[in-house]
Amino acid sequence: MKLKRVKGTKDILPGEVERWRRLEEKIREVMARYNYREIRTPIFEFTELFAKGTGQDTDIVTKEMYTFLDKGGRSLTLSPEGTPPVIRAYLENNLGRRSPLKKLFYIAPMFRQENPQAGRLRQFHQYGVEAIGSPQPQIDVEVISLCVDIYQELGLDGLELKLNSIGCRDCRASYRTKLRNYLADKADELCAECQRRLTRNPLRCFDCKKEGCKLIMKEAPVILDDLCERCREHFQTVKEGLSDLGISFKVDPTLVRGLDYYTRTVFEVLGPGLGAQDALCGGGRYDDLVEELGGVPTPAVGFAAGMERLLLCLNEKENSPNSRPDLFLISLGLQAQRLCLRLIRKLRKAGLRCEMDFLGRSLKSQLREANRERASFALVIGDRELETGEANLKEMESGQELKVNWADIEGICSRIRGKDVNS
Ligand SMILES: [Zn+2]
Ligand SMILES: [Zn+2]
Known part of the structure; x- marks a missing residue:
């Protein structure tokens, strides 16, 4: 039997990893400028955290979580989203102690057992922010502008920002009754799931993708x-x-987001060429969540953004520029290989990216390997070089060669860094 990766997971291979790292660096860079601090929470938590935080009735909690019992019989869940763990960590570590506003961000894998479809993985990656402690609408604006800035700096155009307010506990209660009344005599035409939503959280009917339901929700x-x-x-x-900052947006009164904890501001960013259901990111204000997770009432706002879909949107411009070795050490015979092992360690410590042969290959096939790796230089060491202390440093592209003293690490480094054999 061939071992395979689990359905809905993906290997990120060399060549692609560099794109991920560049994206992560850009995210960290913008986060730093906005003065958000990174937090890393465990990838699993007590199941109760998500039941309470994400919401008992959400699709995530009812259908999609990877939940298991550990050997002590405790119910644990792989994080399906970042917000509840961050709030749990905020409370547990008393992060609000020093300053009434705490600005945090994360970059982490998340886990949801969804039906695999294009761009939807069961282990996927998100970055996100949580600004905890301010009730002011100005912090909503900052969070949205941070979100947009990351996309802009990545060179992503044609984004659409959708915005809505879903009110607070007070105004939503009366609205919910109104919506329920509207839907009551149309209940038969709603799908089974929306009928269930009708009693628990009718706002969620706006999220339904079924044509019949969409038609009803339109009115x-x-x-x-x-x-x-x-x-x-x-x-x-x-x-x-947002207008002051020149950030364009579209108010979408049907945008409600599929999570229970949002209050007031909710928003989504849609990417170019992605279907309307495939938001690049979503977020909003959640003024009741900290209290629901056992803290004192604390307003907060944040967003979470998917990284897989973002990478799909980004141009494949650059192709891992820094992955080629500076130098390939070609060794002929065991003695030479032994010397090369000593040399390569010193050269690497001096900062060069180096490779050598570990297969006992011939001169010709080592040269071929150096070419395949696109090494900038090669240094050939055989019996004669061992004796004389000199070796040929070859610039692979031009074919130019230069005699160097192979023990002169500094000299070799400066030749290679100078990139010119004749200098
Ligand atoms: Zn209100
Ligand atoms: Zn429906």
Whole structure:
């Protein structure tokens, strides 16, 4: 039997890994400029965290989690999303102690047992931020602008930012009743899942992808018309703030996001050429979550963005420029190989990227290997070189050669760095 990777997982191979690292570096760079600090939480947590945090009725919790019992009989779950673990860590480590506003970001794998489809993996990667402690709409604006800036700096054009407000506990309660009343006499036409949503959380019907449901939801009352005074003001300030920054957006009153914890601002960024259901990122305000997870009432706002889909959108411009060796040490015979092992360690410590032969190959096939690896230089060492202390340093592209003292590590390094054999 051939061992295979688990369905919905992916190997990130050399060549592709460099693209991931460049993306991660860009994310860290922008996060640093916005003064968000990185946090790393465990990849598994007690299941209860997500049941409470993500929400008992969400698709994630009811259908998609990798949940298992450990040897002590505890129910654990691989993180399906980043927000509940970050809030748990915030509370457990008392991160709000020093400053009433804590700005955190993460880059991490997440796990959901979804039906595999294009661009949807069961282990996928997200980066995200959580700004915990400020009720001000201005921090919503900062979070959205940070989100947009990362895409812009990656050179991604044609993005669409969708924005909505889903109100607070107060205004949503009355709206929910209104929506439920609207849907009550149409319940028969809703899909089975939406009928279930109808009793628990009718707002979720906006997320349904079934044509029949979509048609009904098109005519449904929207929450924007029922926002309380404070929610209305909050939303207005967010919109003004984004306009001030020249960030264009579209208000979509049907945008509700599939998670239970959002309050007021919700947003999504759609990538160019991606279907409407394939948001690059989503986020919003969640003023009740910290309290629900056992903290004192603390407002917060954040987003999570998928990395696989983002990489799909990015141009394949650069092709791992830094992956070629500076020098290939060609050794002929065991004595020469022994010397090369000593030399290569010194050259590597001096900062060069070096490779040598470990297969006992002939001169010709070692040269071929040096070419295949696209090494900049080769240094040939055989019996004669061992005796004389001199060896030929060959620039692979031009074929030019130069005699060097092979024990002169510094000299070899400066020749290679100077890139010119004749200098
Ligand atoms: Zn409200
Ligand atoms: Zn439905």
